[in-house]
Amino acid sequence: MIQVKNLTKYYNNFCAVDGINLEIKKGEILGLLGPNGAGKTTTLRMLTGFFKPTSGDILVKDLSISEDSLKIKELMGYLPESAPLYHNMLVFDYLCYVAKVRGIKKEKIPSRLKELSDLCGLSDIMHQSVDELSKGLKQRVGLAHAMMNDPEILILDEPTSGLDPNQIAEIREIIKRIGKEKTIVFSTHILSEAEATCDRIVIINKGKIVADDTTQKLKNRAASGSSINLSLYDADPDDVVKLLRTIAPDIEVLKKEPVEKGVASFEIQSSTSKDFRKQIYLKIKETNWSIAQLTRESQTLESIFHELTKGN
Amino acid sequence: MKQIINIAAKEFRDYFISPIAYIVISLFLVVTGWFFFSTFFLFDTADMRNFFSMLPIIFSFIIPAVTMRLFSEEMNVGSYEILLTMPVSFTDIAVGKFMAALLFSACMLLPTVSYPIFISFIGDVDAGPVIGGYLGATLLAGAFCSIGIFASSLTRNQIVAFIIGAAICFTLTILDQILFFIPSAITDVIAFLGADSHFQSISKGVIDSRDILYFLSVIFMGLFGTYLVMQEKN
Numbered sequence: 001m002i003q004v005k006n007l008t009k010y011y012n013n014f015c016a017v018d019g020i021n022l023e024i025k026k027g028e029i030l031g032l033l034g035p036n037g038a039g040k041t042t043t044l045r046m047l048t049g050f051f052k053p054t055s056g057d058i059l060v061k062d063l064s065i066s067e068d069s070l071k072i073k074e075l076m077g078y079l080p081e082s083a084p085l086y087h088n089m090l091v092f093d094y095l096c097y098v099a100k101v102r103g104i105k106k107e108k109i110p111s112r113l114k115e116l117s118d119l120c121g122l123s124d125i126m127h128q129s130v131d132e133l134s135k136g137l138k139q140r141v142g143l144a145h146a147m148m149n150d151p152e153i154l155i156l157d158e159p160t161s162g163l164d165p166n167q168i169a170e171i172r173e174i175i176k177r178i179g180k181e182k183t184i185v186f187s188t189h190i191l192s193e194a195e196a197t198c199d200r201i202v203i204i205n206k207g208k209i210v211a212d213d214t215t216q217k218l219k220n221r222a223a224s225g226s227s228i229n230l231s232l233y234d235a236d237p238d239d240v241v242k243l244l245r246t247i248a249p250d251i252e253v254l255k256k257e258p259v260e261k262g263v264a265s266f267e268i269q270s271s272t273s274k275d276f277r278k279q280i281y282l283k284i285k286e287t288n289w290s291i292a293q294l295t296r297e298s299q300t301l302e303s304i305f306h307e308l309t310k311g312n
Numbered sequence: 313m314k315q316i317i318n319i320a321a322k323e324f325r326d327y328f329i330s331p332i333a334y335i336v337i338s339l340f341l342v343v344t345g346w347f348f349f350s351t352f353f354l355f356d357t358a359d360m361r362n363f364f365s366m367l368p369i370i371f372s373f374i375i376p377a378v379t380m381r382l383f384s385e386e387m388n389v390g391s392y393e394i395l396l397t398m399p400v401s402f403t404d405i406a407v408g409k410f411m412a413a414l415l416f417s418a419c420m421l422l423p424t425v426s427y428p429i430f431i432s433f434i435g436d437v438d439a440g441p442v443i444g445g446y447l448g449a450t451l452l453a454g455a456f457c458s459i460g461i462f463a464s465s466l467t468r469n470q471i472v473a474f475i476i477g478a479a480i481c482f483t484l485t486i487l488d489q490i491l492f493f494i495p496s497a498i499t500d501v502i503a504f505l506g507a508d509s510h511f512q513s514i515s516k517g518v519i520d521s522r523d524i525l526y527f528l529s530v531i532f533m534g535l536f537g538t539y540l541v542m543q544e545k546n
Contacts, residue, residue, distance in 0.1 A: 048397045052546050073399040080397075084390025088329055100318045101398050145394070 001026040001183050002047070002153065007056035009042050009207075016042040018207035019056070026152075029179040031198035031215075032187040035309050039207040040187040041081055044157050047185065048078045060153070074103075077151035081158050083142030087131035091122060091141055094130060095148070102149040116144040119174065135162040143174065154178065156186035160193060172197050191301045195219070205309040219301060228268040228277060231292040232284070237264045243287070244268065247279045263292050315400045319408025320415070323382065327416050332381070337420050340374050344424060358435025360428055364445040364515040368485040368508050371417075371449075371456050376477030378416055379460030380470045382409045383538075387468040396546070406538045410454075410461055410531075417453035421446065440517035448514030451527035452507060456481045458534025465541040481507075484530075 004022035008015070017039040024030055032040050045051040047058060049069040058065040060072045086094055095116070099109045117123045120140045125133060133141065139159065146154055159175070160168045175184060175197050188194055194201050194215070201218055203211040211218065232240060241253045248270070256265040270276060277296055284291060327333040348363045355362070386392040395405060428442045456477075463477035464470075487506030491499045503509065507530070510523040 045393070050393055050396050050546070070399050070401060073397060076397070078394075078397045080390065080393045082390070084393060086326075086391050087389060088326065093325075097318070097322050098398070101315060101400060103314075103399070 001028075001061065002185075003059040004047070005057050005059070007043070007046060007058065008054050009039075009046060009051060010054045016207055017046070017053075020204070020207070020209055022202065022209070022212070024183060024185060026183055027179075027181065029175065029184045029197060029199045030186075031194035031201045032185065032204065033189065033191065033194055033201060033305065034187075034204040035189065038204050038309070040204060041157055042207075043204070044078075044155055044185065044187055048076055048155055049073055050078075074149070075151055076153045076155060077146035077148065079139075079142045079146040079154075079156045079159055081161070082135075083138045083145075085130045085138060085141060085145070088129065090127055090129055091133070092126045094141070095144060098145050098148050104149060112148070116147060119147070120144045121170070136164060136167045139163060139167075139171070143171070147178070152182060154182055154184045154186075156184065158187055158189075160188065160190065168193070191305055195301055203305060203308055210308040211304070218304065227270070227297050228280065229265070229293060229295045229297065230268060230280065231259075231263050231265045231294075233263055233290045233292055235264045235287075235289040237266075240264060240266060240289075243283055244280065247276060247283060248274075251276060260292075265293075315404040316408045316411065319400065319405060320411035323409050323412030324415050327378075327412070332378075333416065333419075336374060336378055337423075340370065340420050341423055343370060348427065358431050358437050360431070360437075360442055360445055361515075363424070363427060364441075364449065365512065367449055368452060368511055369482075371452055372481035372485045373478050374420070375413075375417060375453060375456035376460040376463065376474050376481060378420075379409075379413045379457055379477060380464050380474040382413065382461055383464040384468050384470045384473045388470075402539050402542045406461065406465075406535050406542065410458055410535055413457040413461065414450075414454050417457060418450060421449055421453070438517070441515060444517040444519060445515040447519070448511045448523075451514070451524065452511050455484075455507060455527045455530035455534070458531040458538075459484075462534045462537040462541070465538045484508075 002022070002024040004020055004024075007017055007020040007022075009017040020039075020043060032043065034040050042051065046053050046065075049065055049072060052066070060075060063071055065072055089097070092113070095113055096109060099112060100106075104112055113126075117126060120143050122137075122140060122144060125137055125141075130138065130141065139162070143156075143159065146156065156175070160171050163171065172193065175186065178184070179197070186197075198215050200214050201211070202209055237255050241255065244251070244253045244266070250270060252269045254267045254269070256267055258265055268276065268280070275296060277294060281291070281294065344363065344366070347366055348360075351362060383392070386395060400408075425446070428437050431437050459480050460473075460477040463480065464473040466476060467473050484505070484507040486508070488503050488509045491503055494502050504526075507526075510526045513520060514523050
C-alpha cells in the first residue's frame with residue numbers, strides 16, 4: 001500500500017529524518033513510536049505531502065508523492081497534531097466545507113455528516129464555533145475531518161494527546177473499528193496505546209528506525225530479558241558483586257545509587273529468561289547480610305523503548 | 313476550478329463571519345465619503361473625478377488590511393497544514409483566496425455606486441468616466457489584492473503582512489510622483505510601472521489595452537510569487 005524509500009528530511013543543517021525505509025501493507029495498523037523530536041511528525045507530514053522530502057520517495061499504490069501528490073491526497077485522511085481547525089467557523093460549516101473540497105456530492109453531504117457525527121460523537125456540538133471547543137472535542141472534529149471521504153489510508157498524528165481517559169478509550173475504539181478495513185498509520189508516545197491498538201510498531205529515534213516488528217514479536221522480545229533488583233543491609237558492594245558473579249557466568253551485576261542509608265542496591269541483569277532469585281537468596285543466606293528487597297522485573301515494551309532510544 | 317470556487321466561497325464567507333468585513337467596509341465608506349463630498353459642492357461639477365483620484369492611495373492601505381489574514385492566519389493557527397493535505401493544488405489555493413479578496417473589494421465598492429446615481433439627480437453625469445472608473449477600480453483592487461496575498465504568504469504575522477503589502481502598494485501608487493528623483497534615462501520605464509497613471513487613464517473613460525495589460529500582469533505576478541513562496545515553504 002505505502003512504500004517509503006530512503007526518506008530523508010533536512011531542516012537547514014538539522015537532519016530530522018534520516019533514510020527511513022518502510023513498507024506498510026493494506027489493512028495494517030502501524031504505530032509510530034519515538035521520543036519527542038525523533039522525527040515522527042516530520043515523517044507523517046511527508047507521508048501526507050505537506051512537506052517535500054529532501055531526498056527519497058514515497059509510493060502510495062504505485063503513485064509517487066513527488067508527481068501525483070494530488071491523487072495521493074485524495075486517498076488519505078490526515079489528522080494533524082493538536083487538530084488545528086479554522087477557529088472562527090461552526091463545526092457544521094467546517095465539515096461542509098471539507099466535504100465539498102473532498103469532492104462529496106452535494107446531495108450526499110447531509111447523510112455523510114450524520115454518519116460522521118454519530119461515529120465521532122459530534123451531534124451536540126455541530127452548531128458551536130470551533131474556538132469554543134475543548135481540546136478533546138477539537139480532536140474529534142479533526143477525526144471526522146480525516147475520515148470525511150472514507151479514505152483508504154488514515155494518518156493520525158498523536159490522536160489521543162490531551163484527551164481524558166474516557167476519550168482516549170473512545171478514540172482507540174474508533175481506530176480499532178475502522179482499522180479493520182483501512183490502513184492506519186498513527187504516532188504516539190504512549191506505549192500501552194500502541195500495544196493495545198497496533199498490529200505493528202515502528203520505533204524511531206533521531207530520525208532512524210531502531211525497531212520495526214509486529215507488536216506480538218516485540219513483546220516476546222521484551223519478555224526474554226529480565227532484571228532483578230536487590231537491596232542489602234550491612235553489605236560491602238564490592239563483595240556482593242564478587243559473590244553474585246559466582247552464580248552464573250552470564251549475569252551482570254550493576255551497583256545502583258543507594259536509596260536509603262546503609263542499604264546497598266544492585267541490579268542484576270541476565271540475557272536468559274531463567275529466574276536466579278532462588279540462587280541469590282541461598283548465597284546471601286550464607287553471609288551475615290540481610291535482604292531489604294529482592295524483586296524480579298520482566299522487561300516491558302517500556303524498557304525496550306527506553307533502551308532503543310537511549311542517549312536522547 | 314471547482315476547488316477554486318470552494319476555497320473562494322469559504323474565504324468570502326469568513327470575511328462576513330468575523331467583524332473585519334463590517335469594520336473595513338464602514339471605514340472605507342466613511343473615508344471616501346468624507347473626502348469626496350467635503351469638496352464636491354465647492355467644485356460644482358457633476359463628476360466623480362475626485363473620488364477616483366484618491367482611490368489608489370486609500371486602496372493601498374485598505375486592501376492589504378483585507379488580504380493580510382489570508383495566509384498569515386492559516387500559518388499561525390496551523391490550519392495551513394489541513395489545507396495543504398486536502399486534494400487542492402497550490403494554484404487552487406492562491407487563486408481561490410485571490411477571488412475571495414477581489415469579491416470582497418467589489419462588495420466594498422458597491423455602495424459607492426450610489427454616489428453617481430445621486431449626483432445624476434442634480435446634474436448631468438457623463439457615464440463613460442464613471443464606468444471606466446469602476447472598471448479601473450476593480451482592476452486596481454485586483455492588483456493590490458494579489459500583492460497583499462503575496463505579502464501574506466511571506467509571514468505568519470498579520471501585522472508584518474499588512475506592512476509589507478501596504479508598502480508595495482503605496483510605492484506603486486506614488487511611483488509616478490517621485491520620478492523627479494530618478495535618473496532621466498529610466499524615467500519612462502519607471503513611469504510605466506506606477507499604478508496611478510494607468511488607473512487615472514482608465515478612469516477618464518479611455519480604455520487602453522496597455523493599462524488593462526498592466527493590471528493583469530501585476531495580478532499574475534503577485535499570484536505567481538505566492539505560488540513560488542508556497543512551493544518554497546513546502
